[in-house]
Amino acid sequence: MGQVASLPARRTGSHYFFLFALLSLCALLLVGPHVAAAAADPGFEKWKKEFRKQALKEGITPETFDRAFKGIESPDQWVLDKASFQPEFKAPVWQYFDNRVTKYAVQRGKAKKKELKPWLDKIEKQSGVNPNILLAIWSMESSFGAILDNKTVMRSVIRSLATLAYADPKRKKFGTSQLLAALQILQSGKIDESNLTGSWAGAMGHTQFIPTSYQAYAVDMDGDGKKDIWNSVPDALATAANLLKKNGWVSGQTWGYEVTIPDRKLPAGKLKISEWEKLGVKRVRGKEFPRPNDVAELKLPAGRKGPAFLMLKNFFVIKRYNNSDRYAAAVGILADQIGGAPPLSKDWKRPFTKLDRDEIIELQTKLKEKGFYDGEIDGKAGGGTRKAILKFEESVGVDLQGFPSKEVLELIRTN
Template sequence: MRQLYRSHSLPRLLALFAALFCALAQAVDQPDPAFEQWVREFRQTAINNGISPQVYDQAFKGITSPDQWVLDRASFQPEFKAPVWQYFDNRVQRRAIERGRREKEKIAPWLDKIEKRFGVDPDILLAIWSVESSFGGILGNDKVMRNVIRSLATLAYADQKRKKFGRQQLLAALKILQAGDIEDRYLLGSWAGAMGHTQFIPTSYLAYAVDIDGDGKRDIWNSVPDALATAANLLSSNGWQRGKPWGYEVIIPQRKLPAGKLTVAEWEKLGVKRANGDPFPSKAAVAELKLPDGRQGPIFLVFKNFFVLKRYNNSDRYAIAIGLLADRIGGAPPLAKDWNRPFTPLQSGQVEELQKLLKQQGYYSGEIDGKAGPATRKAIRAFEARAGVVVKGYPSKEVLELLQRQ
């Protein structure tokens, strides 16, 4: 079973290409004497924390300057500036749902084993895998995956807001190398050091990493079972309730409702109902209302497991997106109420058609992925300007129809 679901060759090949790219990028950087002095001084800190001199020296071999790309990303974090509709459209979308269902069938024995051990819904794990790394698709992308040691050393050395974080995570990353779970040339991650299929920062990896495939390594970079089991361990360790929901879409009355947590029975007395008309399974469960798009958008009654999801990423949007994508992978229908949008939305798959037409006409050079991110919206604005219409940049039905007429 292990051999079927370990992705040895392709991810390692992609990781090696990315590592070579990073090495080449470092080669053209000019050595920074101040940074090199910092590395020499931090060596003793690492040794005092149990890192062998040999591991430290090997990890920093060839690293002579901070990574400006990391500092640029650290100073610009646009994720939560996105409109609500865009945030959810780019995560709970057709390609992710269909891929999640295929992966669910493909790795069913592992998902069953993980659920039996940790009690976490497999659909939740598939949703996390999708949102965190596009089912591992980003791991070989040298535009977003960098040398973790260099990235964290950069933050520890040069980022005033994240120096403490960088030092803490750098020590943890060195401990990972010393344990032998991954070779230094494969230790790649995001600008902030998030690693592997499920994007764990080094301290979280040390706390929760699991070797469920039994090869002696906790390999979240190349073993999908290990990565999903690690995510399940994090959730389980933080109080995940086996067999319980994360939340439900609901309808609320027009009158003002209290803030905070009440039992389902108390919410029902106030006029809160499930949007699909089904009864709530438990009247005694404690829940809280969440209105990520105000009263005019979808509204959710969320439970304990919602707050456990926030231990993965402390954001209401993130936890709701994971829950909604998991529901859709599990066969649930779309939301009863759509997000507030200043345009007519496209149907499933039409964003891909929009991207293809923009690419054909020379406005877009990114991936055809069904995600209307910054590059897609920039292309739409360029097309609208050339077409002589009001420039808005929305992935709308009107823009698609205009493209089709060109």
């Protein structure tokens, strides 16, 4: 438009119209091949026809299927890229926890706890699950719902799962089963198709449930007749609580304890806490264990030089949400700090000076301004940020480390 405005005044309206049409045609020619390639996928159309037959046999009505797939004529390449992406950096322990257990997350969690206290009290009474755990899961899964507004990562669940079912051999079975469940959710009439948005793998809503898990655990907490984990925070948190409850959450107990360990080999497996104490395992800050007969397992996420924990049953229940020791530990640690606990007594070992979230945002912003970074400005130092740091370090001729450190921030401020 700027070019049109700078034309000589003698040009007539028809000249403007002609030039505008010409520019529009050029724009279409530039994007046209991509659009055409995306739309012209006879293999996908053939798959869709076959899957439609399968869905109808499973009880999905033609109207539901056609409504769900309206406008979906090709797989989503972004989904396939995410499914096959192997990060250049295997995230070290410190990076995983630094990006999730943050001052920002703790502050937001405390604010949300105050804001939602009546609902959290009701959910705890109904499920027995500590509200701090639910807030930590909410933070981990969707940054307290902020991710739901990110159209880059929140896509049509129907198209994402159809993409996996059609084009990803490793996830074909998963994609098919979850797609059928998503169609069943739509057919129930309680959730509109415009709400069926989620991650590349079909995880949906504030607390990120795949369709079959939604069917198994979804709760209508606010009483509006819908189990709406997309728009109702009470529904989403109650759904997370229901998953934990149905998988054996022990009400009134914690997930684990930070401990110190003796400088000798310790047994693997589960022992009573009293037995761990006899082996020299102690709770940090001189605290006592409230129930010595509880059974616990020793976990060392970063080896003997990092923090150590005795994990109780609720730790393993959290893993039913996401089968990862790191995930369950991060949920527990964040939950404790939302509840007022201090940071870990023994920090993660890092080969650099740590940045806080605001400093990481500044670093990402400066890297983007200098053309080294094209990711999101989110305060999380993931693989994309570390690759950008490496490029910057190479450009200024320093040793390549790729760490989001105080040192590299100071360097980029002065270059």
